[in-house]
Amino acid sequence: MNLSYTPEEQAFREEVRAFMREKLPADIQAKVRGGKRLQKDDFVRWHKALNEKGWLAVHWPKEYGGTGWGPIQRHIFEEEMTAAGAPSIVPFGLSMVAPVIIKFGTEAQKQYYLPRILNQDDWWCQGYSEPGAGSDLAAVKTRAVREGDHYIVNGQKTWTTLGQYANMIFCLVRTNPDVKKQEGISFLLIDMDTPGVTVRPIITLDGEHEVNEVFFEDVKVPVENLVGEENKGWTCAKYLLTYERTGIAGVGYAKAALRHLKNVASRQLKDGKPLLDDPRFRAQVAQVEIEVMSLEMTNLRVVASVAGGGVPGAESSILKIRGTQVRQAITDLLRRAVGPYAMPFISDVFEAGSDVEPVGPEYAAPLASQYFNRRKLSIYGGSNEIQKNIISKMILGL
Incomplete structure (x- = not known):
């Protein structure tokens, strides 16, 4: 295997560098390099600049508005972005829930959610970990009981990164408690403005409000917000984690x-x-x-x-x-x-x-x-x- 970059890949690197020099806002760059706190508006402005260029959804196929880049291009882009002092791309919508929707979602879900993610109409957060279900993710206890054309969700999520900014959360919920724990889980998309959703901050060791607890009390979620099949959400969860771990x-x-x-x-x-x-x-x-x-x-x-x-x-x-x-x-x-x-x-x-x-x-x-x-x-x-x-x-x- 040849680990050297091709002339085309080197030219792409120069293109990325030129874009960073021209379009990365100086005040955001100064914050990143100075270790200052970034606010929601900083991330949104940078995401919009990338989206205008067509460089925001680096993992998406081109037919859905993504870059269509190969892995080498994505590697070069990440390297040059960090070298320029750009903020990281918030992954929850772009690199986590979007790939799941693209692979497992209905056509209606793709048509509705993917453009909203690109346009920053929705800010997503992740509802995976729970008290007692962090490393053992399949042990989630948040329940979703179907009543007609809705699920009624009750439970708690924790370590919800940037949940204070989010208006949407993708959640693992237990829809069948009577089977093997990996087989009774479903993947739901939940509007954070729905009555019964409460977000409470967790202040971390560095003094930041970065993570949160999220509580669900009789939250009504439309059945059409189910991604994939009911009780087959573990497949979605594992697929998503592959993207997350590689990025970490x-x-x-x-x-x-x-x-x-x-x-x-x-x-x-x-x-x-x-x-x-x-x-x-x-x-x-x-x-x-x-x-x-x-x-x-x-x-x-x-x-x-x-x-x-x-x-x-x-x-x-x-x-x-x-x-x-x-x-x-x-x-x-x-x-x-x-x-x-x-x-x-x-x-x-x-x-x-x-x-x-x-x-x-x-x-x-x-x-x-x-x-x-x-x-x-x-x-x-x-x-x-x-x-x-x-x-x-x-x-x-x-």
Whole structure:
């Protein structure tokens, strides 16, 4: 297999770079590079700019308004987007529920929901995890009982990322409690404005309101909001998780974080010299750089296989494990690089336009917050322990 980029792929990279220079709003870029908090409007503006170019739905077929890109183009796009300081594309509508609707949904669902996702008419969130049903996702207890042309939904979801912005949620619900747990689950699309839906914030270790609890109390959901067959939602769930886990590997984000680590270590002094000149710290940086290079090569092998007609299986779990470990290792080294300046982070510093002065150098301000936030990477999308079980079963046959 040839891991070198073709002339056409190199030309595509230059096209992406030119687009980023021209269309990425400077204020959003400054927030991302400065570790400032992004608001809903920031994501929406960036999504609209990408959609205007036709570059928003990178995983969709062209007939539904997607880019029609192959895996290599998607890899290049992610890499250049993170290098430019662009915010991530919020995945819940574009990269998670949309592929499920495209594969399992009715024609009416495709015609209604897909244009609304592209146009930012709907902001989606994910209703998978529950108290007691996170890593063991098939243990969901949220019930949906059919009454005529509606389901009546009762239960609770948790760790609902950016649910405070959402007007739609895709949910795994239990529609048959009397069969094997994977066989009694359905996949429902629920309007968050329906009476009986309550969203409560969860404030995370880094002081962010990023995740939420969502409660359902006698929520009426039209039967036409069922995706796929009743009691066959586990098939939709597994299909969606393949997209999520591959994205969590975040090769582009790891490379951008590594560049930032080198920049910080070259500016931070130890005994009057740049920290990057310290042999022990330089060796740690070198080790994590080797791991990033290895991760990228593995990711390219996987996407090349997909481009040749293959289907990723346990490889997505391998990428998820190593990708999250590498990104966590980089944030740990960043925190260590600035020492005590990473400790007294003040929440208001991360608000754009705040006049609160950071403690220590400005580049140190967000590092503790980012370290705490990245602890989640090895948990969500299926914890790394669960991914190891998947690998052992699919590859080792254990």
